[in-house]
Amino acid sequence: MRQRSLVILTSFITTGALALTACGxxxxxxxxxxxxxxxxxxxxxxxxxxxxxxxxxxxxxxxxxxxxxxxxxxxxxxxxxxxxxxxxxxxxxxxxxxxxxxxxxxxxxxxxxxxxxxxxxxxxxxxxxxxxxxxxxxxxxxxxxxxxxxxxxxxxxxxxxxxxxTDALQGGFAADYAYTTLKKRNVYVVDDKQTYGAGLAKLFTAGFKTLGGKVAGTDHVNTGDKDFATLVTKIKNSGADLLYYGGQYDESQILTKQLKDAGANIPLFGGDGMFSDTYITTAGKSATGDLVTSVGVPVxxxxxxxxxxxxxxxxxxxxxxxxxxxxxxxxxxxxxxxxxxxxxxxxxxxxxxxxxxxxxxxxxxxxxxxxxxFDEFGDTTNKQLTVYQVKDGKWDPVKSGTYNPA
The missing domain is CATH 3.40.50.2300 (Response regulator)
Incomplete structure (x- = not known):
């Protein structure tokens, strides 16, 4: 996939336009x-x-x-x-x-x-x-x-x-599903401190609170972390009925396994950064019942x-x-x-x-x-979103729709 082509050796100046002519x-x-x-x-x-x-x-x-x-x-x-x-x-x-x-x-x-x-x-x-x-x-x-x-x-x-x-829609869509469909009322929120994960967790939290839900606790992890024993204990002792995770599958697939192994049988809910078959493969049976939101409808x-x-x-x-x-x-x-x-x-x-x-x-x-x-901001005009849940070892779509913030 790495194709070789002519390259112009140049220095890049961030404050000015880089002029290239005769492209191709x-x-x-x-x-x-x-x-x-x-x-x-x-x-x-x-x-x-x-x-x-x-x-x-x-x-x-x-x-x-x-x-x-x-x-x-x-x-x-x-x-x-x-x-x-x-x-x-x-x-x-x-x-x-x-x-x-x-x-x-x-x-x-x-x-x-x-x-x-x-x-x-x-x-x-x-x-x-x-x-x-x-x-x-x-x-x-x-x-x-x-x-x-x-x-x-x-x-x-x-x-x-x-x-x-965008997450402006995805976070609220997930919060609505957690509160209205899953009937969850007490959520623990964790994120990986990255632009995507922290932003999504913040928007989910705001939406969940607006609906009347409570936050049992919040915490953060670092990308690359593999030992979540202390965090798992906090979540288990918080009485939360749902763990919402803002971040990628790399950490969440390990976190959910350690959480279930510790006896905290609550679902982990995340965004499209978790929506990968790798998550299920790594977490194994511990992934059963976990959920994600992702963009669009199932391809x-x-x-x-x-x-x-x-x-x-x-x-x-x-x-x-x-x-x-x-x-x-x-x-x-x-x-x-x-x-x-x-x-x-x-x-x-x-x-x-x-x-x-x-x-x-x-x-x-x-x-x-x-x-x-695309709209005037460069965003897609396709606002469809889907909730998936792990059932029988695969991501099963359980709800598709759109979300309109109040």
Missing amino acids: SRDDDNAGGDDTTTVVIGVDAPLTGANSATGLGIQYGVQIAVDDANKNNLVPGVKFKVKALDDKAVPANGQQNATSLVADKDVLGVVGPLNSGVATSMQQVFAAANLVEISPSNTAPELTQGKNWQTSKARPYKTYFRTAT TTLPAAKDFIATYKAKKYPGDYGTYGGYSYDAATAIIKAIGNVVKDGKIPDDARAQVVAEVQKSNFDGVSGKVS
Whole structure:
């Protein structure tokens, strides 16, 4: 997946725009006389280590979209390639990867990252270069609506978009399900102190309290933690009837097992960062009854996703396609379609990157995950969410719908 292409050696200045001209490279096929332009779609995600199961799902979701575009000659005169970079879920790595992708003149769009915390380190790099970025998984509201999004929404970067809906909806949706459907009244809240996890936990807590629920206690863990004995004792002694966890599956899959082993038979409820088959595999029977919310409706229920799923399985790609694979495919397709509106007969204008940003904003098509279009903040207009529960060793969808904050 790591394709080699021409790279411009340059220094990046965050306060000014990075000017790149003549994007794309010409490929001459001497045997067939075919003269095509190579355009690269960049990918940034954790491809090894923490969160890699979902990160790989992003990488190969994009790969399938690129393969489909090439097979169907979606943009005449253009051959698409993928350049996937591993951020290991570390913001500093994400920033370095963003700079590398900006410097590659063949890159006209980027899909990623997975983590909201990583996104905060990348947005300005892409914005200064007018390079479009579409995340299939970032859910922190401030990425599109600004730091003061709860009182005064303002879009920070016009180059940033996402095909996943935000935690502003996901947190409240989970709180409503916990209180109204599960009839839980006393919740213990834990987060991993990261942008995504802490933000989601905060929004869940606010929603749960508004409905009349009580918080039995709160605590934090560090990413990479494996021993939760002290925390488990606190949760068990608190009398909580539910544990809400803001963070990724890497820690929560261990926490739930240690919690159940200690005799605290209460469900662990989390967000889309937990929605991975790896969670069930690692936690084993302890995962039974645990819940997550995730963006959209189950990809397996969408007719348009049938070919995507079949291809992913046939290629035996690693990672979890069910979490963000479909949203990655649609993010890449939005970029490819935008490029198709900019590139004519394989000729790429000098300001192609800026034109692609403008065309992505106009996106309006039916993707494998549903309708793909963006509002004035760059957020998806698809506000569907789903609650999944572990039953018989798999994630079973138990409720889909939308959430409208009061």
